[in-house]
Amino acid sequence: MKKQILFSLIMVVGVSLVMLHSCTKSVAGRTDDISALQPSKTDANAGTWKPILLNAPDEFAVAAPIATNSPDYIAQVNEIKAWQKNISEKEKEMVKYWSAGAVLRWNEILRELVAKHNLPPYQNADGTYPFPSANNPLAYPLFPFANPPYAARAYAYVSAAQYDALVAAYHYKKLYNRAAPYNVDASINVMVNKSDLPSYPSEDAVVEGAAVEMLKLLFPGDQDFIQQKATEHKNARIISGANVRSDIDAGEALGKAVAQKFVTRARGDRAGAAIGNQAGWTQLENDAIAKGETPWYSLEVPKRPPMLPLFGKVKAFLFDSLTMVTQIRPGPPPLVKSDKMKQETDEALENIKNDTREHYRIVHYWADGVGTATPPGHWDAIAAEDFIKKNYSEVRWARNMALLNMSLMDAAIVCWDAKYYYFNPRPTQLNPAIKTLTGIPNFPAYISGHSTFSGAAASILSYIIPENADKYNAMAKEASLSRMYAGIHYRADCEVGLVTGGKVGAYAVARGNSDGAGN
Amino acid sequence: MKITLWYPVTGRLSVLSILFSVLSITAMAQTDADAIMMEKNNFCTGAMYSYSSWKNYWEGTFKRDNANFGTVSTKMIGIMGNYGISDKLNVLFSIPYVQTKATAGTLHGQKGVQDLSLWIKYMPFEKKIGPGTLSLYAVGGFSFPVTNYVVDYLPLSIGLRSKNISLRGLVDYQVKNWFATAGVTYINRSNIKIDRDSYYTTELHLTNEVDMPDAMQYQFRAGWRSDRFIAEAVLSNWTTMGGFDITKNNMPFPSNKMNMTAVGVSGKYNVKAVDGLSIIGGGNYTVAGRNVGQSTGIYGGVFYILNFNKKKKTTEQSSDKK
The missing domain is CATH 1.10.606.20 (Vanadium-containing Chloroperoxidase; domain 2)
Structure with missing residues (x-):
């Protein structure tokens, strides 16, 4: 009896120790412990770089500082x-x-x-x-x-x-x-x-x-x-x-x-009105029907109004609206009733049937859906973690982040313009058997937002850090493909989105080439 | 209570880790959690099927349904076994195959083999006290995922992927055929890795690693048992020691504060015609919860005892001596 109690005590203590040991499990973030910024160059002449909105670097006055030998400074x-x-x-x-x-x-x-x-x-x-x-x-x-x-x-x-x-x-x-x-x-x-x-x-x-x-x-x-x-x-x-x-x-x-x-x-950039109103949402639907097309419908229950249908009207940073419509807006997607569209819908069905573990990894790595920093935030994270290694000065950090994020915002504008200009349904709307590997976003399919964002990001980041160009292009391609694997996009959405995003990025590259910062 | 030797393993199926969908199955009869021992050199093995589903769930403390899921169901087939190293020391295992599905919305269901669970169960004390018999048990458990299933896809994930170490204490008191068992379990859960490389809980985490809060499980079961029948009512509670609530209209996350209380019944029958064969069945219902589905489940299974003792006597007969 005593022996048994002793044995059970030993067992309890043993298991408890194992448990205590494995209790130390706090999780560190990738940038929690990075060292202090030490710029490889000071960029002391950055006051001459081209600003985005300022007319001149001294548009806002800054008073001369007090002298370093003044009592106030010593205090x-x-x-x-x-x-x-x-x-x-x-x-x-x-x-x-x-x-x-x-x-x-x-x-x-x-x-x-x-x-x-x-x-x-x-x-x-x-x-x-x-x-x-x-x-x-x-x-x-x-x-x-x-x-x-x-x-x-x-x-x-x-x-x-x-x-x-x-x-x-x-x-x-x-x-x-x-x-x-x-x-x-x-x-x-x-x-x-x-x-x-x-x-x-x-x-x-x-x-x-x-x-x-x-x-x-x-x-x-x-x-x-x-x-x-x-x-x-x-x-x-x-x-x-x-x-x-x-x-x-x-x-x-x-x-x-x-x-x-x-x-x-x-x-004044029109984003405040991007939600639109019921009359506008109905108009989008009627316009698509008038064109002989099948309009997009929300696949949420209850049906949710489309996300920011007028975001395509927002004032871009890198180009004006005429340039967007004439130079960047992609051509139309395959007609909904065409053989091509049927073929691409069938491909989406094949993709979700082939839901391998690797496909889930790719889909979920890039999903950036509800409760995340979004695809632009994901690209900011990718960029930031590479910028850390480059030891940029604060001003170069800001310049590179601004180039990236203006690309991403303008990519959103171009993408949303196309989505609501064409108002194309999601694969699951055409074939409800397409059960997706991640949530279906509540806006039209053509062109893929992830692809457009990623095309733009890869383009400007490849300019900023040329030695990483292959990596960024491969990531953008995987991000784009992830939407096909998930069954939430057609091939055309992704391929055209990637190319269109690349065009947006090119405007940022042009800006980078002329802002006086060099690389 | 060690004499009911025919009494089968009645699978816990390591469902402790599928909280969002099927925590209620933890309320099922579960050999690692009951006050029953296999006798030395007896190996009880069998298979179980369970089905559970929920339409309503708790988003934090807010109870709602979601027309984008409809009813979420979990089917499970589990294989398990229990071997008596001695009358007072048993080892147990279980391994389930799980399949999830939502009746509405567009999300793709999941399926696969989930976690392997192993336990050591020890009865250090059994003594007649007052009108009945008091026995004490200690159960140490370890479970780990055996496939690379998707975890960050709740409520359709088939499991939570953490490696769990559990320690349970059980007290059982039996007067004639009436019994009551109370148990407390501490579950230590390892960090898990998800496919994303950042996630938001109540703050942003720039990592793919998720700190899984530990959990406590409490249970109380009472009923009637003999060598041929067992019928019992089960009350169980799972409480996560930390974690965070699902924010409004957000998706669930593996490290949510998942709590639930369920009531259930379970029964076993030892088939008279075939010595060592038994069938089990039961059901349960979630009465309260937080960040989990309000599931209702049923299950059934068939078990058989292999007696590796050289002696000719069946385990059941030998048990009569005690």
Whole structure:
């Protein structure tokens, strides 16, 4: 009896130990632990690079900084020292987190906001759907519904505003040439990589200020979270000894002022009207019928109005609407009743019947559906993780992110234009036996959004990092193919989408070639 | 209670890991969770079929249906076995094949072999106390996926892919043919990997690895048992120790806080004509839940005991001595 109790005790203790051992299972993110940004070149002349909306880098004035031997400046240096004297572990972590790069971290924050908000509203009791309201963002449904076009536009505006604000900041850095605090007072303990770049105005605060100002418009219901990140960011720069408070204040003010110009553009870019209305939705259907075509229908139950049918009218960054319609808009898809369409519908059925594990891997890796950062966010993640390895300066980070995200937003515009111009049904609408490997997005099939986004992203990223061109093209092709494997797109949607996205990317490449940044 | 030697394994089928669709099956008769031991050198094996389905589910605490799923069903065929190393020490296994399907919407159903579960079950204590017999059991379990099935596709995934280590304590008290069993289980779940390389829970994670919260399972069963029949009512609860709620109109995720309470009945019959053969059956219904489907399930199975003892006597006869 005693022996048995002893045995059972040993067993219990043994299993418990195994369990405790396997309890240490917290999961680290890929960019949690990256080292502090150390630009391979300072890009000190970035004040001469071509801005996107600014007329000139000094369009918004920045006052001359106080002298580094003034009592006020010395007081600001003492603020750094006082903070460092009582630095907490949490503050050290904050410094480490933000030192990885301002553009990188705000891009990650934006992806997080998009993923949080990428949820289609739940239906009303009568089977209709409510729409989020920017004026009441915290009421259900939360504003915004950050679907792929909304997200693409958000990434573009934030990146573009940060880029222009940094061009302006680098102009003033060179103009005023005030050294970083650690170059003024060698006794400061510097917790980031030192730089010869003048620190006034702070590039980090410029990036933060531009982001905060844009996000008031784009994510008005998340201000507590955004302001908390902004405060942490600014404090991290002072605690680390990288900036004095006047660097931060001037940078933040400049970032906000430049972003205001982008906010004004965003308010007038027609995205606010992209939802359309019942009359417009019916019109799309009737137009397709009048053309002798089968119109797209929502496959959701209850039927949901089409996603942002007027997003194709939004003002693009890289080309005007006439260029889009005449140069970029793809030709029509196969007629719904044609043999070609039947053949492509049959192919979709074959694809879902051949639902191998590898197909699921590819479909789900690229799905970027509900509750994710969307395909543009996925491409931002791919780009960001490669940019980290390139050790870009903040301004080059912003420039490359802006080129990528303007491509993605304009790809969304071109793609949505085609989707609603042709209003083509999904494969499952033509053959309900097509059970898909991921959810069917609630908008017409032609052309594939994933393919268009990926074509655009691969094109501009191959320009930015030419040695990765093969990788980006292979990824874009896989992303495009994933939509066929899933049974949610026809071959034509994907192939034409990839080519059309590539055309959009070419406009960004042309801009990159002429913006004075070089590569 | 170790004397009911004909009593078969009545598959738990490692369904602990299919919470969203079929957690309720955990409420089924389950040998790793019951107060029954196989006698030394007896091997009980058999197969079970189960069907469960739900139309309503809990999105966090909000109960709803979803016309884009219709009714989600899970069919399962499981093979399991229980071997008596000694009268007081048993080893058990189960392995299920699972198939899921939604009656509405466009999502593709899933099927495949899920997780292999292994248990060691030990009865350290059995003594007559008061009018009945009190016995205590400790069960250690380990389960792991045996195929590369898709996990991040709830509610149609066939499982959750975590490797689980479980530790269970059971107390059983029997007066004549009436019994009651109470059990508590702690389930430690390993991280899992999904096909995506980032995901949002309550924050964005830039990784394909998902931290699976551990879980507790509680159960209470009571009924009547003899050498030929068992009939019992089962109340069971699964509580996830952490995790997060499905946000409004979002899809479920493997590390959601999945909780459920189910009631069920189960019965076994030892076929008189064939020594060692038994059939089982039962059903269950989910009465409360969070981030799971409100499933109703039925199951049935056939089991046979192979006696590797040299002696001629059947296990059942030998049990009469005790």
